[in-house]
Amino acid sequence: MTDRVFQLSGTCNNYPWGKHGHDSLAARLCQKTTPGFQIDDSKPYSELWFGDYPDFPARVLTTGEALADILARNKETLLGDKVLTTLDPQLPFLPKILSIAKALPLQIHPDKNLAAQLHAKDPSSFPDPNHKPEIAIALSDFEVFAGFQPLSQIEPLFRHHPALHQFIPADAPRPWTNTTLRAVIHALLHADPATIHQTQHALLHHPTPTPSPSNDPHQKPPQINTTLLTRLQTQYPSASDPGTLVALTTLNFLTLSPGSALYIPADAPHAYLSGDIVECMARSNNVLNAAFCDPSQRVQNNKNLEVFTEALTFSKAHSKEDVILPSVVSKRGRKGRIQVYQPPMREFEMLRVELGGTEGGEEEEMEAGDGPGVMIVTKGQGKMEADGKVVGLAEGSIWFVAPGVGVKWKAEGEMEVFMAVV
Numbered sequence: 001m002t003d004r005v006f007q008l009s010g011t012c013n014n015y016p017w018g019k020h021g022h023d024s025l026a027a028r029l030c031q032k033t034t035p036g037f038q039i040d041d042s043k044p045y046s047e048l049w050f051g052d053y054p055d056f057p058a059r060v061l062t063t064g065e066a067l068a069d070i071l072a073r074n075k076e077t078l079l080g081d082k083v084l085t086t087l088d089p090q091l092p093f094l095p096k097i098l099s100i101a102k103a104l105p106l107q108i109h110p111d112k113n114l115a116a117q118l119h120a121k122d123p124s125s126f127p128d129p130n131h132k133p134e135i136a137i138a139l140s141d142f143e144v145f146a147g148f149q150p151l152s153q154i155e156p157l158f159r160h161h162p163a164l165h166q167f168i169p170a171d172a173p174r175p176w177t178n179t180t181l182r183a184v185i186h187a188l189l190h191a192d193p194a195t196i197h198q199t200q201h202a203l204l205h206h207p208t209p210t211p212s213p214s215n216d217p218h219q220k221p222p223q224i225n226t227t228l229l230t231r232l233q234t235q236y237p238s239a240s241d242p243g244t245l246v247a248l249t250t251l252n253f254l255t256l257s258p259g260s261a262l263y264i265p266a267d268a269p270h271a272y273l274s275g276d277i278v279e280c281m282a283r284s285n286n287v288l289n290a291a292f293c294d295p296s297q298r299v300q301n302n303k304n305l306e307v308f309t310e311a312l313t314f315s316k317a318h319s320k321e322d323v324i325l326p327s328v329v330s331k332r333g334r335k336g337r338i339q340v341y342q343p344p345m346r347e348f349e350m351l352r353v354e355l356g357g358t359e360g361g362e363e364e365e366m367e368a369g370d371g372p373g374v375m376i377v378t379k380g381q382g383k384m385e386a387d388g389k390v391v392g393l394a395e396g397s398i399w400f401v402a403p404g405v406g407v408k409w410k411a412e413g414e415m416e417v418f419m420a421v422v
């Protein structure tokens with residue numbers, strides 16, 4: 001019979017927005033657990049993946065076998081009935097550690113219908129038919145653009161700044177509707193490089209415009225955040241990238257402290273800007289990038305930019321308040337030391353176990369679940385007892401835990417563990 005609890009190695013990738021060398025938490029954690037992985041300080045390290053997705057797969061540490069293969073051979077034991085009867089016969093979630101030095105592509109993840117259509121038409125760009133709602137939990141201060149500002153903030157910004165008038169459709173109603181906003185974003189994304197350059201320049205030098213007769217004299221002109229504008233310009237100096245304009249004029253800018261989390265539903269725009277995070281998503285790699293990226297990766301032919309702007313939804317669930325995902329005490333922790341982040345989706349939730357540095361170390365015991373779990377130690381060290389075995393845990397340790405297996409953790413000093421579960 002196969003082991004029900006086993007250690008994994010992860011795979012770290014090198015997207016240009018990642019933190020460099022040893023500054024990258026993703027790289028430091030990967031180095032501790034992955035045989036043969038050496039950090040090169042001249043390279044960026046962006047994401048440590050530890051799921052069964054084929055792109056950057058987790059492997060069984062002792063044998064090197066891909067996690068996907070051992071799951072496929074032992075579906076009943078390792079995935080369990082709940083996954084096999086209600087989801088696809090594979091790990092329903094994809095956990096990652098991200099170390100972000102500069103803005104990631106401004107992106108959305110298509111919903112299930114759109115993902116299936118895009119995958120059928122262009123499987124090389126859209127590798128699976130699944131949706132990809134995701135959560136991001138801050139491990140450090142985490143800056144992000146996510147969800148739309150209310151129209152009541154966006155509209156006055158565009159009306160007060162002469163440089164932005166050109167992006168307002170001629171037939172725009174007052175007040176704006178979501179259709180107006182979609183047209184404005186469409187215009188920003190299709191602007192030519194000279195227009196983008198001139199607009200950024202004008203906003204930088206006139207962040208607070210003088211009131212004009214067409215504006216309400218009682219309304220204070222909205223400010224452009226010039227500190228952010230300058231920072232984004234140094235990150236994406238290519239004048240052809242419209243990301244800075246779209247993000248600063250239409251999206252919420254948020255700073256999360258460690259432990260705080262975001263939920264990004266399908267079709268919601270987002271661009272992560274800086275920090276170390278735990279990320280987890282439904283098992284998919286479908287993304288539509290519109291800006292903040294190498295033009296070669298951008299969905300820049302007009303057809304795909306159309307798909308991006310058409311897919312944007314403006315539901316309440318994308319507002320600033322609604323993208324914040326609070327954590328609550330998990331009923332699975334016997335001692336109340338497990339927090340759970342529960343996005344409104346059935347593929348996964350994320351547990352966080354934080355054990356403090358009391359003498360001898362704190363303990364927690366987690367009741368068995370009915371789906372698979374994958375955990376990573378992000379801080380500290382300790383021991384784990386599961387399925388009749390006691391094993392040592394160190395920073396960077398990644399473990400698979402089968403359905404029906406309870407776990408006891410004991411910290412040596414302090415220890416922080418994240419665990420994706422169904």
Ligand SMILES: [Zn+2]
Nearest residue numbers: 107109134270
């Ligand atoms: Zn994303």
